[in-house]
Amino acid sequence: MAITRWDMSKATESEKKSSVNDDSMTLNEIVNDLAKKNPFLKTPMKRRREEKEEVSAGEKRLEWLKEKAKKAVIPTEQVSTLKPEHIFLENGPLIIHMCLECKKFNSTRTVTNLGEGKIQLPLGLCTICRSHINRQRAVKFFEHELPSIKKAYDL
Structure with a gap:
C-alpha cells in the first residue's frame, strides 16, 4: 500500500505523542x-x-x-618659543589647539576692545600648546606647502 501525505501526517502525529515523556529534554x-x-x-x-x-x-x-x-616627552621652553612674525605673517588661517588648563586660564582673562570691529584676546599658553603650534607650522610647511610649490613650478 502506498503512503500518501495524509498517512505521513498521521504517522508523525502519533510519533509525536508517543515521544513526549516527562523525562525528555527540551530543544x-x-x-x-x-x-x-x-x-x-x-x-x-x-x-x-x-x-x-x-x-x-x-x-x-x-x-x-x-x-x-x-x-x-614634555617640550622645553626653548622648543616652545613662539615668534609672532612667523605665526601671524603666514598665509592661511591660524589654528590653535589648547589643552583644558590653557582654555580655563584664558576664559577668565579680560578682552580689550580696539575699535573698528577688532578686539585683543590675551592668550596664555603652556609649553605643550606652544610647541604644538610650532610643530603644526613645520608639518604644514613640509607636507603641504613644499609639494604645492613643486607642483606649481614643475620641479
Missing part, C-alpha cells in the same frame, strides 16, 4: 548539550573571546593611552 537543552560536547561548533576566535575576561573598549583605550603617555 534548548539538547542544543546546549550538543554545544558543550562538540567544541568544533565554535571557531577558535569565539572560544578565545569567551575565555578572556570581558574588558570594555574604554578601559582598553585608557590602558593604551597610558602606555603611550609614558613614552611622551
Whole structure:
C-alpha cells in the first residue's frame, strides 16, 4: 500500500505523542548539550573571546593611552618659543589647539576692545600648546606647502 501525505501526517502525529515523556529534554537543552560536547561548533576566535575576561573598549583605550603617555616627552621652553612674525605673517588661517588648563586660564582673562570691529584676546599658553603650534607650522610647511610649490613650478 502506498503512503500518501495524509498517512505521513498521521504517522508523525502519533510519533509525536508517543515521544513526549516527562523525562525528555527540551530543544534548548539538547542544543546546549550538543554545544558543550562538540567544541568544533565554535571557531577558535569565539572560544578565545569567551575565555578572556570581558574588558570594555574604554578601559582598553585608557590602558593604551597610558602606555603611550609614558613614552611622551614634555617640550622645553626653548622648543616652545613662539615668534609672532612667523605665526601671524603666514598665509592661511591660524589654528590653535589648547589643552583644558590653557582654555580655563584664558576664559577668565579680560578682552580689550580696539575699535573698528577688532578686539585683543590675551592668550596664555603652556609649553605643550606652544610647541604644538610650532610643530603644526613645520608639518604644514613640509607636507603641504613644499609639494604645492613643486607642483606649481614643475620641479
